[in-house]
Amino acid sequence: MKFFIDTANLSDISEAEALGVLDGVTTNPSLMAKEGITGTENILAHYTKICDLVSGDVSAEVIATDLDGMIKEGEALAALHPQIVVKLPMIADGVKACKYFSDKGVKTNVTLVFSAGQALLAAKAGATYVSPFIGRLDDISTDGLTLIEEIRMIYDNYGFQTQILAASVRHTMHVINCAKIGSDVMTGPLSSITGLLKHPLTDSGLAKFLEDYAKGN
Numbered sequence: 001m002k003f004f005i006d007t008a009n010l011s012d013i014s015e016a017e018a019l020g021v022l023d024g025v026t027t028n029p030s031l032m033a034k035e036g037i038t039g040t041e042n043i044l045a046h047y048t049k050i051c052d053l054v055s056g057d058v059s060a061e062v063i064a065t066d067l068d069g070m071i072k073e074g075e076a077l078a079a080l081h082p083q084i085v086v087k088l089p090m091i092a093d094g095v096k097a098c099k100y101f102s103d104k105g106v107k108t109n110v111t112l113v114f115s116a117g118q119a120l121l122a123a124k125a126g127a128t129y130v131s132p133f134i135g136r137l138d139d140i141s142t143d144g145l146t147l148i149e150e151i152r153m154i155y156d157n158y159g160f161q162t163q164i165l166a167a168s169v170r171h172t173m174h175v176i177n178c179a180k181i182g183s184d185v186m187t188g189p190l191s192s193i194t195g196l197l198k199h200p201l202t203d204s205g206l207a208k209f210l211e212d213y214a215k216g217n
């Protein structure tokens with residue numbers, strides 16, 4: 001299972017990378033705005049900084065919502081750095097743009113996916129990644145993990161190569177349950193990764209080992 005971090009915060013990205021378990025980064029316009037990164041030039045420069053920090057795929061989202069605009073923006077993003085994955089919204093023109101880029105061998109991430117039907121369309125269009133937003137489904141009392149199970153079954157039925165990128169992951173139980181289901185990737189905040197470290201028995205066990213060692217030395 002690949003671990004992506006869902007942020008544009010360089011310090012969080014560096015911390016996850018330093019742990020040695022990071023496979024990539026996802027961003028979106030809201031995450032960029034949260035870091036105060038505005039204006040096309042600054043946003044593009046920030047993507048390059050992120051690519052320089054990590055060795056895996058970095059999803060960069062288009063803002064255009066029409067096919068020509070998405071193609072133009074996506075090409076500019078893809079030209080920025082070989083690690084860039086063009087992130088496209090799950091709308092009709094987004095599906096067309098996905099097909100356009102996958103035919104050209106450019107990696108894509110179809111985002112804002114909330115149903116199995118949308119995930120099927122993304123796979124048919126040759127998406128590299130599909131991003132079902134599990135946390136946002138949970139937010140409206142719909143089980144996000146059920147969607148991951150449905151997509152896993154559909155993709156396995158037909159051998160689709162599109163990777164399921166569980167997005168809108170909010171906490172460690174999302175990560176663990178996605179792993180149980182067989183999601184290919186998860187993307188979440190730094191806390192969803194570092195939280196996996198925590199167990200009180202690890203802490204008390206280590207304290208005891210160190211205490212006993214100190215007795216004999």
Ligand code: E4P
Nearest residue numbers: 006026027028136167168169
């Ligand atoms: C996916 O790529 C999105 O950036 C993201 O996971 C959305 O998460 P949120 O619902 O916590 O905003």
